[in-house]
Amino acid sequence: MGRLADKVAIITGAAQGMGAAHARLFVSEGAKVVVTDIKEAEGQQLVAELGKNALFVKHDVSSERGWQEVLAQTLAKFGKVDILVNNAGITFAKALQDISVDDYVKIFKINQLGTFLGVKTVAKPMTEQGFGSIVNISSLNGLVGGAVGYTDTKFAVRGMTKAAALELAPAGVRVNSVHPGVIETPMISQPGTEEAVKQFAKTIPLRRIAKPEEVSKLVLYLASDDASYATGSEFVVDGGISAQ
Template sequence: MTQNSSRFDGKIALITGGSSGMGLATAHRLVAEGATVIITGRDKTRLDAAVAQLGDRALGIPGDAASLTDLETLAAAIREQYGRLDVVFANAGIGAFQAAQDVTEAEFYRVVDINFKAAFFTIQKTLPLLSDQAAIVINASFAVHRGVSDAALYSATKAAVHNLARTLAAELAPRGIRVNSVSPGYIDTPAFRAEASAEAQAAVGATVAAGRVGTAEEVAAAVAFLASGEASYINGQDLLVDGGLISAIPAAML
């Protein structure tokens, strides 16, 4: 997908978890295409650094996307400064990989809060701000489409947001609001690098038809497309951004 410098002229976009990785890459993409972007994150230092990269059409609002109080504060700040939203990318989330038998109740609620509760209430609290014909994109995962060992809890939360996109697409259609999700495969982000050694990254890349892990910018391009008018007849869908991981077997593995 090539960059179109005017697709988001005059648009106001919100990206949760926007201080690094796929969220920050998407913020860069939308700003480059004309949008004003609000990003959120729990780490104010990282958030401020991200805003400095993004420039004058970016605003960072610290907060926890799983906190209803923080989300209400966020919505109030957006209403006061901009009056509306045209795009929401519910991106905040974490990876959590352990055997089902080892998941504690505290870990269960931690992962559900960040991966599902945050997406649900981000959308709920910003609904009054959404313009007609607005677009919502939720970050899901390739794990929605494939059983992954030691990822039962993580995959279940991503299945939840995947279905949330489809059901909200039906619920919000009368307002002309479209809701879709993206399902990234293995993507090179700071979080991925923290969890996987260079050898492990190469190993998983070899399982992808494209022969490599993806980039945050490639996910950002997909999000920008779904959020743009070019996707005006795409609603309630999930877009895999996985290099063929789910649907194609690399020749080297045959």
């Protein structure tokens, strides 16, 4: 308990799934958390559950103005920002030839542009205070091939993490990426994917799909001072898939 005492965190895409699991764990460890998402009802419900140490901000991560509003509300409510978890992301259950340009632009804007804008937005206040931790949620498909569009953006998040880590390290700001495998979230529960996920689970060395909380514990470590010498690195939580 208390590993994030007196810390203030922004977590994107936190109304449900992994983001909500991160928010719950962070608050339980003493953090004040700003939950952002486009899903207003779910976000407000989560914040009501978490209590006075949580704030919801409706947020399109692909909007630079939206990021400035998130930062402004965070500073107004909690006075600082110590941690950013760039968790928001989408994917499409479509083959290459079925992905439209609009599809591709949408996934780029949320997964890649949204992460860039988040890093850019918090870099100044974190640099000014001389410390901070940015955790970018990439994917197993930021390390190995997968669906076109999703894989492209998650590789970009991995590279962006390394570039930002080198630039921000002298200011005491750490930047790391987390690479989950198959996690039990709404993202993998899209129509038509259930059987494929069930079959894929049989190929995972640990023979199961992970719970969101199993990723949250790794994110907590990177956000906390326990990871004070970790920056520019990839942290994989995939049940052993990438070891095969």
